[in-house]
Amino acid sequence: MEAIKRIHHITAIVGDPNENIKFYRDILGLRLVKQTVNFDDPGVYHLYFGDDNGNPGTIITFFNWLVDRPGLKGSGQIGRIAFRIPKGSMGAWQKHLDEHKINNRITQLFGQDILEFDDVHSLELALVEGQEEKTDKDIIGFHGAVLLSTSPEETSKLLTEEMGLSPIQSNDRNFHFETVGEERHHLITEIPPRPRGRFGIGTVHHIAWSVPNLTSLLEWREKLENVGLRLTDVRDRNYFKSVYTGEFGNMVFEFATDDPGFDVDEELEHLGESLQLPEQYEDRREEYERTMPKLDL
Numbered sequence: 001m002e003a004i005k006r007i008h009h010i011t012a013i014v015g016d017p018n019e020n021i022k023f024y025r026d027i028l029g030l031r032l033v034k035q036t037v038n039f040d041d042p043g044v045y046h047l048y049f050g051d052d053n054g055n056p057g058t059i060i061t062f063f064n065w066l067v068d069r070p071g072l073k074g075s076g077q078i079g080r081i082a083f084r085i086p087k088g089s090m091g092a093w094q095k096h097l098d099e100h101k102i103n104n105r106i107t108q109l110f111g112q113d114i115l116e117f118d119d120v121h122s123l124e125l126a127l128v129e130g131q132e133e134k135t136d137k138d139i140i141g142f143h144g145a146v147l148l149s150t151s152p153e154e155t156s157k158l159l160t161e162e163m164g165l166s167p168i169q170s171n172d173r174n175f176h177f178e179t180v181g182e183e184r185h186h187l188i189t190e191i192p193p194r195p196r197g198r199f200g201i202g203t204v205h206h207i208a209w210s211v212p213n214l215t216s217l218l219e220w221r222e223k224l225e226n227v228g229l230r231l232t233d234v235r236d237r238n239y240f241k242s243v244y245t246g247e248f249g250n251m252v253f254e255f256a257t258d259d260p261g262f263d264v265d266e267e268l269e270h271l272g273e274s275l276q277l278p279e280q281y282e283d284r285r286e287e288y289e290r291t292m293p294k295l296d297l
Contacts, residue, residue, distance in 0.1 A: 072200065111168070156247055165178060
């Protein structure tokens with residue numbers, strides 16, 4: 001079985017959907033590739049942002065909870081999310097964030113400089129220069145993420161021995177890994193663990209790992225069950241099929257297929273332009289369109 005080659009998507013909990021759209025589309029320049037509902041909590045938006053084609057490895061998604069308290073960041077969650085930007089573009093990005101009055105600073109993570117800041121709902125983000133040189137400063141996709149495991153050693157063992165990530169270095173503050181695919185996504189596991197977190201606005205709900213197709217997904221499900229993890233049945237998310245598990249460090253890991261993609265219910269040039277519902281909720285469309293906030297598209 002092939003190793004995990006990249007992050008598929010990352011899903012966070014945030015607040016007002018229009019504030020969410022303004023930040024990720026209008027400030028960060030990502031494309032709104034899908035507006036739908038949370039399949040497990042219908043009546044709440046689930047918004048997807050990514051590159052122009054909605055490619056796995058670029059997708060950040062959001063549950064938009066309007067009536068909920070802020071979360072408490074801590075172990076059992078995913079921490080700071082890092083996007084990759086073109087080589088030499090950090091200065092332009094810092095100026096851009098300054099112009100939008102977004103507090104930011106240059107620090108160190110993943111063994112290099114990062115530009116760290118928070119989004120409008122206090123989600124922790126960063127920009128990291130890659131090796132690709134482009135004429136613009138557009139976000140390329142994910143660079144990586146920080147994993148806030150309750151058991152960093154056990155999580156690190158899962159990442160390397162079972163999922164096939166490559167260790168880069170470790171010290172008294174973190175373990176550092178990267179995926180073996182073309183994207184070379186970076187993962188940091190913090191040590192020692194933080195106090196336990198609590199889900200709510202401004203926290204990350206789960207990280208999803210990319211697998212090619214359903215056959216591969218079923219193989220991964222069997223493999224992970226054999227090492228002692230408990231996994232859900234296969235869930236059909238329309239744009240991918242997936243399984244979930246609470247891994248050994250109490251973070252939610254999802255394994256999601258690359259196919260069929262986000263153009264199964266919309267033409268590529270019209271992604272994200274209208275509310276898309278799974279078949280089981282189509283009969284409630286009028287209710288959702290009446291009760292959910294109108295989006296500023």
